[in-house]
Amino acid sequence: MRILGIESSCDESAAAVLDEHGGLLAHELFSQVDLHRLYGGVVPELASRDHVQRLLPLVRQALARAGTTAAQLDGVAYTAGPGLVGALLTGAALGHSLAYALGVPAVPVHHLEGHLLAPLLEDRPPPFPHLALLVSGGHTMLIRVSGLGEYALLGETRDDAAGEAFDKSAKLLGLPYPGGPELARLAEEGQPGEFDFPRPMLDRPGYEFSFSGLKTAVMLEVRAAAAAGTAQDAQRRADIARGVQDAIVATLVGKTVRALDHTGLQHLVVAGGVSANRALRTALEAAARERGVEIYFPRLEFCTDNAAMIAMAGLARLKQGDFAGDLAIMARAQWPLGSLRAPGSPG
Numbered sequence: 001m002r003i004l005g006i007e008s009s010c011d012e013s014a015a016a017v018l019d020e021h022g023g024l025l026a027h028e029l030f031s032q033v034d035l036h037r038l039y040g041g042v043v044p045e046l047a048s049r050d051h052v053q054r055l056l057p058l059v060r061q062a063l064a065r066a067g068t069t070a071a072q073l074d075g076v077a078y079t080a081g082p083g084l085v086g087a088l089l090t091g092a093a094l095g096h097s098l099a100y101a102l103g104v105p106a107v108p109v110h111h112l113e114g115h116l117l118a119p120l121l122e123d124r125p126p127p128f129p130h131l132a133l134l135v136s137g138g139h140t141m142l143i144r145v146s147g148l149g150e151y152a153l154l155g156e157t158r159d160d161a162a163g164e165a166f167d168k169s170a171k172l173l174g175l176p177y178p179g180g181p182e183l184a185r186l187a188e189e190g191q192p193g194e195f196d197f198p199r200p201m202l203d204r205p206g207y208e209f210s211f212s213g214l215k216t217a218v219m220l221e222v223r224a225a226a227a228a229g230t231a232q233d234a235q236r237r238a239d240i241a242r243g244v245q246d247a248i249v250a251t252l253v254g255k256t257v258r259a260l261d262h263t264g265l266q267h268l269v270v271a272g273g274v275s276a277n278r279a280l281r282t283a284l285e286a287a288a289r290e291r292g293v294e295i296y297f298p299r300l301e302f303c304t305d306n307a308a309m310i311a312m313a314g315l316a317r318l319k320q321g322d323f324a325g326d327l328a329i330m331a332r333a334q335w336p337l338g339s340l341r342a343p344g345s346p347g
């Protein structure tokens with residue numbers, strides 16, 4: 001089986017071709033960051049308009065790179081949510097139209113299922129069951145993954161997501177959008193321990209996170225620096241960035257380790273945009289090594305949004321006959337991961 005994947009849930013337009021036996025044949029991506037930078041964040045209307053322009057050429061490019069024709073496709077997978085609904089509709093409409101024209105199934109994919117399955121694109125795929133730490137711009141979750149569609153949520157954030165905490169702190173430091181990777185870069189120049197930011201919920205039982213207090217703490221430091229005339233002090237800014245990153249990483253690692261110890265799971269998947277963070281990867285690798293736990297990351301370019309992971313999740317669903325049988329286009333701004341089911345299971 002060979003499937004085309006389309007991603008358009010936020011500010012990346014992407015297309016990929018995945019073959020059941022030949023693996024990933026092509027993946028193309030256009031990032032809209034330059035478009036949104038001027039506004040300091042994603043402007044939904046601009047995102048939708050740009051997806052409309054970019055998606056079809058990206059699909060053509062992906063098919064050409066894969067050395068395949070549209071007629072050789074067995075299905076078309078598209079991100080159906082959660083995300084910006086206007087942006088989702090562009091990929092959904094294109095995916096459905098292509099599938100209809102080709103007479104093959106259209107497969108609506110849950111964006112987070114895509115992130116969770118991204119490590120399956122690598123040479124050493126994680127076995128089930130495993131623990132997954134899903135950390136993106138919109139979500140921070142610890143999930144017990146027993147199989148395709150079998151996701152038991154152990155805990156999530158009560159307020160801001162980890163990526164949001166990176167992005168908001170970066171904005172307070174005056175770093176350009178998108179802030180997460182910029183803050184991570186600045187943190188590398190910073191001294192540890194100069195700024196001891198809160199590690200929320202770490203002292204409480206359970207697997208919940210909370211990151212909204214962090215941005216308040218950062219705001220107070222930035223204001224204090226402005227009042228003291230040290231706001232532009234490069235080392236101080238780097239030290240603050242280091243403090244932010246260390247606080248986020250310590251919180252994520254602390255709760256993940258607790259979940260590993262309590263569940264006894266021997267395999268850990270780390271996915272979503274923040275899994276590209278080097279400090280987080282290093283700290284989780286060390287924690288996993290200490291416990292004899294195997295750890296799995298997507299390759300760096302598949303940590304953030306991409307169409308390869310959508311093709312992966314779509315193929316998994318398609319192989320099990322789990323796809324929309326009608327022409328209803330699906331685009332959901334909100335779509336709880338827990339509402340997904342294993343293919344063939346009731347409800």
Ligand code: KG4
Pocket residue numbers: 010135136137138139162163164166167178179180181184272273274276277278303304305
């Ligand atoms: O998964 P993703 O591409 O989009 C969502 O589905 O949200 O995640 C994007 C998030 C953003 O908040 C971005 O700042 C963060 O991931 N991010 C990083 C890094 N790379 C991306 N945060 C910290 N360090 C990074 N290297």
Ligand code: ZN
Pocket residue numbers: 111115136272273304305
């Ligand atoms: Zn994402």
